[in-house]
Amino acid sequence: MVRVFTAAAIAVLAVPAAANAQQQAPADERPAFEAATVKPADPDTPVAQRNRVMPTGPNRLYIPSMSLSWLIYSAYGDGGFNTSMRVEGGPDWMNTTAFAVEGVAAERATPQELRLMLQRLLEDRFALKVRVELTRVDMLTLIVARPDGTLGPKVEPWDGTCPPVMPALYFQAQRRPRQNGQPAAADDPAVAYCPTGYRGGGITVDGATMFTVAELLSLPPARALLGTIVDDQTGLTGRYTMDLDYPFASPGAAAPGALPEFAGPSLSTAIQEQWGLRVVPGQGPFRLVVVESAQMPASN
Secondary structure, three states: OOOEEOOEEOOOOOOHHHHHHHHHOOHHHOOOOOEEEEEEOOOOOOHHHEOOOEEEEOOEEEEEEEEHHHHHHHHHOOOOOOOOEEEEEOOHHHHOOEEEEEEEOOOOOOHHHHHHHHHHHHHHHOOOEEEEEEEEEEEEEEEEOOOOOOOOOOEEEOOOOOOOOOHHHHHHHHOOOEEOOEEOOOOOOOOOOOOOEEEOOEEEEEEEOHHHHHHHHHOHHHHHHHOOOEEEOOOOOOOEEEEEEOOOOOOOOOOOOOOOOOOOOOHHHHHHHHHOEEEEEEEEEEEEEEEEEOOOOOOO
16 A cells, blocks of 8 residues: 655555464454444545555554555555555445544554454454465565675665654654664564655655565556566565665656656666665565455444
């Protein structure tokens, strides 16, 4: 799911292995919201709040306006941009009717726990039944370029702080203790703790893992140049502050797939020179969520 700051996308909602654990968890073992509401979305909801999970507190999930299709991405995805996932099937209204969803947990919950709670809520209120198919498909893979593991000049370990920009959106950075400068075991790799995404003239990454970096490279601006999605296979588990200077085409500025008017290096070359990473052909995990049945929710 795409979240925007200025011209950038921010990941605010773990890795495929964690997602597998979610899907295998018996329904009665998944956590549930203490209280929740599902109702038709306000048609006047600002565009910036549509199809977004709004962070409001460590025990609360708030979604002002989102279709059931997007709700399924939020609940059954990996918590990032869900670039290696597709939702299929279901009634037509699943993609056109927007709902407002709010859930409150009894105590502080991780993003992964909130996703499990959202799964149970959708299955209860929408009588949702889905089938999840996991496979491996051809895609690009992100690896470390240098044999000694050294990264590029525009990559630094994250120092644990975020810039003072929209601080309410980044409460997640304070939610987990750090152990010897590294995230605790319960840390969610798909959560970018600081503003992270596309900016004018490149990409900014702050407080994010390589999982998020690969997902950023899978979004349309980079995918139009690379040709397909990217899976993180660097083996790096830390969080980083990274910057990539590259003139991605502005939305609507050119035909889909058209190259930017730029005489410099290719995107792959820029990634290797600036980040010390390579994108190479390989295979990665892909999740298909098939909606077998769904019903309009009853009034709360």
